Amino acid sequence: MTQSTGIAPGPAETAVHRRPKIVTSKQRVTWVALFLLALLVIGVVWGLSIGSQHIPLSRLPGAIFKADDSDELILQSIRMPRIVLALLVGAALAVAGALMQAVAANPLAAPEIMGVNAGAVFVVVLAVTVVPSLSGAPTILLAFGGSAAAGVSVMLLAGSGRGRVSPVRLALAGVTASSLLISLTQVLIIFDENSADSVLFWLVGGVNFAAWGDIRNLLPWLVIGLVGAFSMSRSLNLLALGDDMARGLGQNVERTRLLGSAFVVVLCGAAVSVAGPVAFIGLIVPHIVRRLAGSNYTVLLPLCAAAGSVLVLYADILSRHVKPPYEVPAGVVTALLGAPIFVYLARRQKVTSS
Amino acid sequence: MSTAIVAQHVRRITTAQRYPRAVVGSLGVLAVVLSFYSLSVGATDVSMHDVLNAVTGNTSDQAAQIVVDFQLPRVLLAWLVGTALAVSGGVMQGVIRNPLAAPDVVGVTKGAGFAGMLLLLAIPGVPVLAVVPAAFVGGLLAAGLVYLLAYRRGATPVRIALVGVAVSAAFEAGIRFLLVRNPLDVSAALIWLTGSLFGRSMSSVYEILPWVVVLVPLVLIWARKLDVLGLGDDLAAGLGEPVERTRRLLLLFAVALASSAVAVSGTIGFIGLIAPHMARRIFGGRHLASLPSAALFGVLLMLFADMIGRGLAPPLEIPAGLVTAVIGGPYFLYLLVKTGK
Numbered sequence: 281m282t283q284s285t286g287i288a289p290g291p292a293e294t295a296v297h298r299r300p301k302i303v304t305s306k307q308r309v310t311w312v313a314l315f316l317l318a319l320l321v322i323g324v325v326w327g328l329s330i331g332s333q334h335i336p337l338s339r340l341p342g343a344i345f346k347a348d349d350s351d352e353l354i355l356q357s358i359r360m361p362r363i364v365l366a367l368l369v370g371a372a373l374a375v376a377g378a379l380m381q382a383v384a385a386n387p388l389a390a391p392e393i394m395g396v397n398a399g400a401v402f403v404v405v406l407a408v409t410v411v412p413s414l415s416g417a418p419t420i421l422l423a424f425g426g427s428a429a430a431g432v433s434v435m436l437l438a439g440s441g442r443g444r445v446s447p448v449r450l451a452l453a454g455v456t457a458s459s460l461l462i463s464l465t466q467v468l469i470i471f472d473e474n475s476a477d478s479v480l481f482w483l484v485g486g487v488n489f490a491a492w493g494d495i496r497n498l499l500p501w502l503v504i505g506l507v508g509a510f511s512m513s514r515s516l517n518l519l520a521l522g523d524d525m526a527r528g529l530g531q532n533v534e535r536t537r538l539l540g541s542a543f544v545v546v547l548c549g550a551a552v553s554v555a556g557p558v559a560f561i562g563l564i565v566p567h568i569v570r571r572l573a574g575s576n577y578t579v580l581l582p583l584c585a586a587a588g589s590v591l592v593l594y595a596d597i598l599s600r601h602v603k604p605p606y607e608v609p610a611g612v613v614t615a616l617l618g619a620p621i622f623v624y625l626a627r628r629q630k631v632t633s634s
Numbered sequence: 635m636s637t638a639i640v641a642q643h644v645r646r647i648t649t650a651q652r653y654p655r656a657v658v659g660s661l662g663v664l665a666v667v668l669s670f671y672s673l674s675v676g677a678t679d680v681s682m683h684d685v686l687n688a689v690t691g692n693t694s695d696q697a698a699q700i701v702v703d704f705q706l707p708r709v710l711l712a713w714l715v716g717t718a719l720a721v722s723g724g725v726m727q728g729v730i731r732n733p734l735a736a737p738d739v740v741g742v743t744k745g746a747g748f749a750g751m752l753l754l755l756a757i758p759g760v761p762v763l764a765v766v767p768a769a770f771v772g773g774l775l776a777a778g779l780v781y782l783l784a785y786r787r788g789a790t791p792v793r794i795a796l797v798g799v800a801v802s803a804a805f806e807a808g809i810r811f812l813l814v815r816n817p818l819d820v821s822a823a824l825i826w827l828t829g830s831l832f833g834r835s836m837s838s839v840y841e842i843l844p845w846v847v848v849l850v851p852l853v854l855i856w857a858r859k860l861d862v863l864g865l866g867d868d869l870a871a872g873l874g875e876p877v878e879r880t881r882r883l884l885l886l887f888a889v890a891l892a893s894s895a896v897a898v899s900g901t902i903g904f905i906g907l908i909a910p911h912m913a914r915r916i917f918g919g920r921h922l923a924s925l926p927s928a929a930l931f932g933v934l935l936m937l938f939a940d941m942i943g944r945g946l947a948p949p950l951e952i953p954a955g956l957v958t959a960v961i962g963g964p965y966f967l968y969l970l971v972k973t974g975k
Contacts, residue, residue, distance in 0.1 A: 460963030608814045619804035626800040
């Protein structure tokens with residue numbers, strides 16, 4: 281057996297080579313990256329130019345540095361933060377999704393399904409209800425606690441720690457925990473302020489209340505999370521080979537998992553505490569990007585970030601057309617886009633134990 | 635697959651199983667007592683004396699008027715909705731032989747909610763009587779979709795549950811989309827998002843009443859067929875049961891019951907899941923005994939949820955659907971953990 285492989289690759293060997301699809305065509309990745317970049321630029325310009333007030337784009341340079349008249353002020357204080365927040369939130373949630381799917385070795389492990397987003401929302405709303413003066417940086421820290429606690433509880437409930445968890449079981453536990461947390465959140469909102477707008481915002485998430493102050497609070501955490509995630513891509517590639525293989529190659533699997541989960545918590549907690557639980561970004565973007573560009577995490581993670589930004593940006597633009605003068609949260613649109621993909625993924629799951 | 639149900643079949647006979655009538659009777663008494671108490675809970679305190687006055691037809695004073703106009707429809711609806719949802723869940727769990735089946739798990743609730751809301755928003759002046767059929771169509775569509783999508787060489791319980799969750803998410807996204815397109819006031823919005831009995835009047839009672847009055851006895855007459863189906867397809871066919879036809883018809887009844895409940899109260903979750911389980915814990919797999927007690931458990935849960943929602947912080951209203959979700963979510967997780975072992 282061992283001698284024959286020296287002459288011609290046996291079927292077993294090719295199978296081993298085929299399984300982890302780390303080899304990606306460089307050209308293809310380049311095209312995908314360029315395509316996303318083009319979409320991103322178009323989206324930014326488009327997003328800046330729509331709104332009830334018509335403003336020519338030539339006013340943009342002025343708006344970035346100083347805001348002299350009302351047009352430039354609108355650009356600077358309303359439209360620009362909205363777009364920047366869409367980009368940041370999309371990138372954060374998409375990368376968190378990819379990270380989570382790698383860490384849990386589970387295609388359905390996404391922050392919105394695992395209860396991580398709902399946990400963050402619940403804690404943020406609880407904090408704002410109990411201590412109304414609380415805002416900004418401390419709520420982000422609390423959101424970390426909420427998303428970490430929710431994620432860990434879901435993992436434990438789904439029975440991880442007793443060997444491999446079936447993706448389906450994990451997803452069901454996560455979705456139920458999410459709906460429980462969301463219900464509690466709604467109760468809190470009803471107690472606090474009885475308004476449909478805030479209920480909807482915390483249910484679906486969106487970037488329509490964006491302000492520069494939020495972005496300043498958010499940015500450092502996102503940078504930490506994104507840089508951390510990108511720097512883990514080699515470990516994630518090894519983890520994709522399976523735990524035993526990764527260990528054999530000298531990986532500290534537990535450390536990779538722990539670190540990856542920590543970055544997920546940072547990314548989701550920060551994004552959700554500002555923009556609410558924008559639906560399904562973390563679930564669908566990694567799947568789409570993996571289809572297009574293969575599963576090498578070195579390129580997958582940055583492309584996920586770009587694709588997530590594009591998705592939230594366009595969802596936000598679309599959401600402004602849902603009911604024109606009103607501001608509609610972008611999460612309504614991403615939920616509509618993402619739910620069919622969730623159905624598709626759910627349908628594909630093999631049930632290992634029932 | 636059906637190990638959970640089979641396990642309950644072979645469990646030793648409990649006292650409750652020996653005296654089913656006594657248990658059902660005491661549950662009924664409890665539900666009636668809770669109903670009377672529930673009539674007095676709300677934004678305005680009403681004394682028991684006034685409640686009794688109002689119920690006996692003496693509506694001369696203002697408090698009694700409040701009871702008749704605002705509280706009575708809610709309590710009646712709690713009975714009807716609780717019964718409809720619980721019986722629907724019981725039938726589904728029996729027919730699909732799946733402990734995780736329930737109208738909300740297989741997508742019926744959200745599908746019916748979406749269709750009902752769509753109809754109300756698309757045709758503003760639509761007669762309320764048309765809402766139940768529309769919800770029924772939506773619920774049927776969602777259930778069919780879930781079954782089709784989950785079917786791959788047989789549909790395992792957990793896969794049905796997951797696909798159901800995903801399809802529900804799609805319909806829920808649709809409901810939210812409709813909500814932002816057509817801004818309603820907060821209570822109306824919350825009714826469609828989570829289900830509530832707030833602000834319902836007697837006309838809602840008349841809407842759902844015929845469905846419950848017709849379908850629940852029908853299901854009870856067929857309870858033995860449900861038992862037979864529980865033995866497995868081969869055995870049931872051997873006993874002369876047209877398995878496929880019976881199954882479809884029973885599922886149709888279940889979807890109709892759940893949809894009629896959704897049409898009047900919005901998308902209240904988890905009752906159809908929990909109530910049949912509680913009943914089966916007491917009575918085992920005999921549907922003729924477990925379905926009525928499931929219905930009573932459903933009524934108790936609805937009364938309790940509605941009462942908590944009204945009485946926790948009046949005049950604020952917490953939708954009953956939120957309360958049931960807070961009770962039902964942990965129960966579902968418990969079931970999930972238990973079925974995994």
